[in-house]
Amino acid sequence: MHPVIRTLGSGAVLLVALLATAALAETKSPAVAASPSSPAMEQLLRMANFLSKLEQFSVGWRSGYDVVQDSGQKIEFGERRDMTLVRPNRFRINARTSDGEASTVVFDGKVVTVFNATDNLYASSELAGDIDAAIAHFVRDLQMRLPLALLFVTALPKELEQRLQEAEVVETTTLAGKPYLHIAARSDSVDLQFWLPTTGDPLPHRIILTYKHEEGQPQYWANFTDWNLAPNPAASLFSLDIPKEAARIPFLAQVRRAEASPTKKGEEQ
Amino acid sequence: MKGQTVWKTSLLKAFCVVTVTLFIGSLALEAYARGGRGGGGGGYSRAGAASGGSFSSRSAGRGATGRTEARQYGSSDRTASRQEGRTDRTEGRQDYRGDRQEQITDRQENRQDYRGEARDDWQDHYDDRWDNWGPWGYAAAGAAVVAGAYAIGSAISADSYYALSCTPNTVVVDGVSYSQCGDAWYQPAYSGGTTTYVVVEPPAGH
Numbered sequence: 001m002h003p004v005i006r007t008l009g010s011g012a013v014l015l016v017a018l019l020a021t022a023a024l025a026e027t028k029s030p031a032v033a034a035s036p037s038s039p040a041m042e043q044l045l046r047m048a049n050f051l052s053k054l055e056q057f058s059v060g061w062r063s064g065y066d067v068v069q070d071s072g073q074k075i076e077f078g079e080r081r082d083m084t085l086v087r088p089n090r091f092r093i094n095a096r097t098s099d100g101e102a103s104t105v106v107f108d109g110k111v112v113t114v115f116n117a118t119d120n121l122y123a124s125s126e127l128a129g130d131i132d133a134a135i136a137h138f139v140r141d142l143q144m145r146l147p148l149a150l151l152f153v154t155a156l157p158k159e160l161e162q163r164l165q166e167a168e169v170v171e172t173t174t175l176a177g178k179p180y181l182h183i184a185a186r187s188d189s190v191d192l193q194f195w196l197p198t199t200g201d202p203l204p205h206r207i208i209l210t211y212k213h214e215e216g217q218p219q220y221w222a223n224f225t226d227w228n229l230a231p232n233p234a235a236s237l238f239s240l241d242i243p244k245e246a247a248r249i250p251f252l253a254q255v256r257r258a259e260a261s262p263t264k265k266g267e268e269q
Numbered sequence: 270m271k272g273q274t275v276w277k278t279s280l281l282k283a284f285c286v287v288t289v290t291l292f293i294g295s296l297a298l299e300a301y302a303r304g305g306r307g308g309g310g311g312g313y314s315r316a317g318a319a320s321g322g323s324f325s326s327r328s329a330g331r332g333a334t335g336r337t338e339a340r341q342y343g344s345s346d347r348t349a350s351r352q353e354g355r356t357d358r359t360e361g362r363q364d365y366r367g368d369r370q371e372q373i374t375d376r377q378e379n380r381q382d383y384r385g386e387a388r389d390d391w392q393d394h395y396d397d398r399w400d401n402w403g404p405w406g407y408a409a410a411g412a413a414v415v416a417g418a419y420a421i422g423s424a425i426s427a428d429s430y431y432a433l434s435c436t437p438n439t440v441v442v443d444g445v446s447y448s449q450c451g452d453a454w455y456q457p458a459y460s461g462g463t464t465t466y467v468v469v470e471p472p473a474g475h
Binding site: 097140146149192 | 323
């Protein structure tokens with residue numbers, strides 16, 4: 001065979017092989033849920049199932065999050081949150097941001113209320129449903145902020161199965177004298193890291209979320225403390241003692257909705 | 270004669286002291302007003318993609334094809350939102366109400382879809398970004414200005430509100446709290462984790 005033809009033939013074979021490899025890689029690129037048999041995924045689902053089945057708990061966490069400014073400068077803000085949750089339909093969250101602003105969110109099974117003690121303002125929205133419905137209503141309908149909301153819904157296992165594409169154990173590490181499994185997971189929009197205890201109840205000790213497609217890849221982190229699985233709170237914990245002089249205000253989402261459909265004005269209140 | 274000179278000197282000193290005191294006082298008041306609450310001076314934005322602590326992001330990712338529609342909706346909204354937020358924060362004032370209305374309609378449709386379904390249908394209309402709180406684009410933004418005032422319907426951040434040129438007078442009408450600053454009326458409302466102020470028409474009787 002002529003050397004030129006042989007060279008061209010080899011080149012063609014190589015090209016076909018490269019194209020086939022590229023095509024194979026392309027078909028593999030769409031998100032595939034993390035294998036349930038992955039040890040890391042098993043640990044995450046163990047945590048998720050455990051959390052979703054708890055009848056009640058209280059927990060506190062300190063957190064920080066990056067805000068990328070217009071200048072590109074990344075600034076970290078922080079807050080402290082304390083949550084008490086009693087299924088099926090009550091929770092309370094006390095929050096204090098790093099600038100000192102204090103607020104409380106309470107769901108008593110019928111109404112979700114936010115009270116801002118700093119401004120002496122409150123807003124509420126009626127809702128018949130369980131905690132899952134209340135959290136979805138609060139975050140999605142009212143466009144209110146509730147960090148780590150997903151951790152507190154009973155659909156957490158399904159949510160993780162649906163969202164996570166891969167999960168791996170990074171290492172076993174020691175934090176404050178206790179061993180933890182450091183797990184790295186990925187979804188299509190967020191990279192997640194969890195620190196779970198190697199023994200005992202699979203309650204998260206630390207979580208970091210990286211918003212990888214956002215400018216500057218900002219992170220949210222949370223360090224959990226004081227997990228209590230039997231707080232047995234008094235019923236009064238889920239009723240807000242709002243001062244008489246406090247003013248009631250709407251949620252902006254409700255104002256916008258009323259603007260968009262004036263005939264339904266006041267429907268949410 | 271000498272006594273009169275001394276008296277004039279004392280009067281001049283007193284005048285200078287009062288002037289300097291008033292000047293320093295006005296600077297302090299202005300700094301307080303512009304600094305917002307909690308030492309938030311410097312104009313740093315406190316809200317962004319990571320502040321929600323969500324397990325999802327509205328930015329485009331490389332997820333499964335089944336989520337494309339939701340992602341495109343979220344992505345385009347987020348992009349528009351960020352661009353508006355940036356422009357507003359930089360220049361302070363541009364009219365974005367039309368875009369906002371589109372987003373509101375989108376969100377409203379989403380909400381209605383969600384509420385129309387039973388809770389156990391979680392998977393049937395699954396949105397893997399439901400936990401992503403979305404208002405930081407416009408909650409933190411400034412607002413449109415028409416002839417020196419914010420446009421009706423625009424929302425301004427608490428920092429912008431506290432930086433208004435006057436001390437707003439609070440009025441409660443039919444149980445709803447309003448604030449008046451000159452000819453402009455504001456209605457406080459919760460957005461995200463903070464209070465924002467919506468520019469509204471004067472309430473009935475005002």
